[in-house]
Amino acid sequence: MNKRLEALSLDGLDSYVQHINKNPDELEELFSLVLIGVTEFFRNFEAFEQLRSILKDILANKAEDGGIRIWSVGCATGEEPYSLAMLICDILPPDSPLNIQIFATDIDDKALAVARKGIYSPQATESIPQDMAQRYFDKVKEGYQIKKNIRQFVLFSRHDVSADPPFVKQNMIICRNLMIYFNNNLQRDTLKTFHYALKEQGVLFLGKSESVSVLPDLFTPLDSKNKIFRRTEGSPMYAMDYGRFRRKQNVQNEEKSEKVLPPGFSLLDNAKESLFNYYEHPFVVVNENHQIQEIKGSLRLYMEMTEGKADVNLIKMVNPELTMELRALLTKLKKTNKPQESKIVRFSLFEQYHFVRIRALPMLFEMHNTRYYMVIFEKIQTDLHYFNFEKDFSLKEIQDLRIQELEQELAASREHIQTFTEELETSNEELQSLNEELQSANEELKSANEELETGNEELQSANEELHTANAELRAVNLELIEKEQQLIEYQKQLQKSERLYQTITANFPNGTVGVIDNHMILEFISGKGLASYSEPDRDRLVGQVSYALNPEESERKKLKMLFEDAFQGHEGEAELFYQGQAVKVFATPLYFAEDGKKVDKVMYLSQDVSDYYYALQQVKESEERFRMLADTAPIMIWMEDKNRRNIYQSKGWWQFTGSTPDDNYGEGWLQFIHPDDRERVNQTFQEAFDKREPFSEEYRLRRADDTYHWILDNGKPRHNEQGDFLGYIGGCIDIHEQKELEKKKDEFMNLASHELKTPLTSAKAYINLATRQLQSGGNAEVVNYLEKANKSVEKLNHLISELLDISRIELGKINPKRNNSILTN
Template sequence: MTSEDPQFEALLAYLKESRGFDFTDYKRASLMRRVARRMAQVDAHGYGDYLDHLQVHPDEFTALFNTILINVTSFFRDPEAWAYLSEHVVPALLAEKDPDAPIRVWSAGCASGEEAYTIAILLAELIGVDQFRRRVKIYATDVDEEALAEARLATYTDRQIAGLPAHLVQRHFESTGGRHVFRKDLRRSLIFGRNDLIQDAPISRVDILTCRNALMYFNAEAQSRILSRLHFALADGGVLFLGKAEMLLSRGDMFTSVDLKRRIFRKAPVSAPRAAPAAARPAAAGTLWADGTELLGLDRLRDEAFATCPVAQVVVTVDGVVALTNRRAETLLGVSTRDVGRPFRDLELSYRPVELRGYIDQAQVERRTVRVPDVEFVRPGLEAETTVLRVDVNPLSGADAGLLGVALVFQDRTEAGRLRSKLDLTTRQAETAYEELQSTNEELETTNEELQSSVEELETTNEELQSTNEELETTNEELQSTNDELQTLNSALRDRTAELHRSRTFQHVLLASLPAGVAVVDSDLQIQAWNRNAEDLWGLREEEALGEHLLNLDMGLPTDGLRPLLRSVLSGESTREQMTVEAINRRGHTVKLQVVCVPLADHTPTPDGAIMVMTTDAV
């Protein structure tokens, strides 16, 4: 099985189209391994066969998703890391906040809820129950609806809370029906919902974000996108808590390490734009200058400055509505003031000469300028003339850092292109001189290349080791999941064994208490039960009789005479047969034996056996 298998990719596409689960960014090795596990259990011999099986058996989706979304979790998993978070990181974070400020937490990939409730316990212990109820809001998300349903119940077994200290269980759980339920008054501060880290928008202004052992299932590109979303979600100085196999190799510039060993990071501060000098900043309408005069008509001045700007600009609100256009945009791009108030997507400009809607979404999500270079545009009415544009998509934020919209700036780079062509000749002339200089630097460059090659090899080795570490951790998660399943199965088998033992004990006591000899045979006349009175009657112990053919037993019972009686009952022809025969008991006495035979009924036309009851009278 390889990552390029087209049938496997077709299976992933079917899962996405039919059930909305997109696994295309998951690591292929571990994903294939888990799908192969389900294929083996349903005896599918290829991805095509398994896709057919899914189409015929819709209930298989649940089993497959439970296998792929491993959902291995526990309270205070990796206790040392949680202790460090509780003793050092969170207290420092709380000290920086106003005593009455809200505390927002996001548990991403919460599975069955243990991690989210762990954070709740940690915060309740640090700030007290009253402040917790008043200030804390915990958002717990996952892609697995079944796991979320279990998390919302907040009900756990003895085994699931085994790692919690007794005093925490006593303070934060209520015992009912042999299970432990998280306190309802604290439970109200937790909100559970579905969120796909790849596709869905992140929760914002988060102080503490835990995303443990989730990134390692995704490939490097998906990890980078997720980390960008997590960075956006965190408030300034917010804390990110990852799993022990996860690093920030791809987006280390976004976070600073608090404790690398325990995988705790903080959001790196974003450089604030430098304020303009006081003389350069426009005053608001009605503002008094130093000489006491008031500047009037400032709004009109701003509008005229924007309208006459030599660079074409279009401003779009956060809801995608055209808010402003200037005269240069009208001349160059063919838009007009009549387009103000229209959805931007309805304008031809939104997709021609280049698809801008995707770049607008990117700029709004990442809160940074997105540049689209070298866009060729045929100006309206001048089809023979091609203009080369550079488009800058600039996000616009208010004083409260809230997103207001984007400004589309269209720079005419046509003349710059012509100048570039003229410069090409000069460049070629300079290249001749440069080649002479280049020869003198060859030795230095060779040494530099060797050093660079060594650095690249070390970086590649580091990435391979990190990938191997993540793969091992993924395998460990799968093994732990399998172990949990085996423990559940083992527990069920123990219960079944105990029930069977109780049933056999009851059967033995019941047979022993009957005043007659009782023998139970199967359809082949093999003895399945032999009570104590049968032992006293014939002198054969139970262990000597069990499993033996009734008619082959060496005792004083005239077995030949019993054949018709047993045949009638076992064939289903009769529901009760009886006869009286003379027999010799274990003491050598001749006795009259009253034999009653009834079928061993199991609601089928043909009995599985027969029950033979024997009572005696001395001759």
């Protein structure tokens, strides 16, 4: 209520009532605020896992009749019934013929609307196992929606478990964290309803903080920890109050509908239930103090609420004209424990006369060691003309009737007075004996009181002092409690920090962490560098002089100087050798005093760097060897990174070009290439880089004397062990002399071929002339020699032609032509 007042900025209930009169929908807002709709999927997941095994047994036993019915009470926005449906689908095979019906009920229409849609936010689905979320949810714009094959199992309906008839023949009822808001009476009624609604061997699943302790005979625990119970077989002596259920508005439909006998009802039970439902007279059930416990029917004709503090005492609420009769009737009933009946009593209400007979009956059974009584009001119907007797009777007849009525009332009053007199006499006798006992006790109390008065004065003065001291102690105690809570919190934080510190120091890689005091005594040591030490040996290290642990005198001096410098407030580091291993030690001063001026402790970190130094030395030696080879090699070596930036050139390049490293950085080396070759070389390099392929290129490079020499440049891509491209490495060779020699060779071959060809042609012509003349003269032997000489000249001519062909190829003067031909044997 206060929340709504604050939300509406109202100052009191009167203004809130006015707001409700103007805005009737406010009652719905107030009602929804009263409802507690806190729920989630698979709430207390351990309990649902235990329920899984129980569901397996239920589903296995239901294979014969082919159906299972489950009632989810107080379902709110539907997370619990959907969790149950997903659990069942997880257990059953996809082609199972079982008919699954889950009735999910609540009194909050807005929550039921959300449940029917089955759409939930990502935060609401976090408690669902990932595999189930993937199988049973679809991603939608608003979040995640339950799949249709799950939603079709669940029927959502508005239902008040305290007033509406229950769903019957259920195999399981799930009602979690609802009954914790009920009082004991409503819990009893609800458990009776659940017992009635469940089949034999039915299962009840309650919340973590709920139990069946108010009616333990109705259910047997299956899993007390997870609040899973089974319906007790048989019919316990707890009659369910059917009268509290609301009757349907449509009476005609109700009369026409077929009424099914509840399971386990005998014919006698049916008769009792029929008699109960057809009994027209209203009645109340009261306890021994006349407090009303149950009401059936309308009693507004006989009872009313009186002004003042609310009281449900029947004697105080009944019509004043019936009070005396009712009081006498209940007195007789309690005295005899037998049914009592009054005479017909006339009373008036709103200026009309009514007649009633009151019956008082003892209940057959006591409940919880309490006796209960039933009071029935039987309305007596009279003819209408009776109320018009003044017109039909004479005055004397009316007076006689009135006298007779008064005599009956007087006789009843005398009987009531006689009953009260007997009760008073009995009470007086009891009071007399009690009075005598009180008088004797009073005399004893007087003597004791005198003693107490004396002691009381002393106690009074002492009490005032104690009261003052107690107030002081209470204030101190509250302060101590607060400090104790702070101390506990500090201890938790300290323990957490200590565990973190120990974990970090114990896992310090390849070294140790230590703390020393101002006497150089080791107070703490930890780290993976102690792996070679046994536990006792580690313990013996604490308490020794820290720098004295190193066996070498020179190293001890280094360590001592490092620690002494740290105690002067200076951080430092030192490299030394311990048992043949290279160790690097870092020292840091620690200040614990509030002024922060004096160094109290020194923390050091020592780490074995032998592998690092060895690897560093290897790298240095490798680099030195490479530079030595590169600088002394007869070629110019270069390196570029993966972005084609020049990162290294040997001394040979700098000497050849007369340049410095800064001149060649990046793409600066291209300036030393002949302008006619520069674009071609740059394109060759770029294509090779893009394809990550080796390349070879000849170009002219400018020397330190500004002349150009031909060089041969070979490049190859570089990769690391993982295959990643790092750039290129290459070497340049001066081939200028080779180029000059080839040029001279070509010139010589051209000249030689010409000089040889001319006399050879003349010799061949002369030999041909001589041969023809000798053939005509008949000198066969000379002709034979000339023919042999001619063949030798032809062979020499062929060799010269081949020599000329080689020269032409090198000069680029021969253009070969392609000819298609078939080669055969």
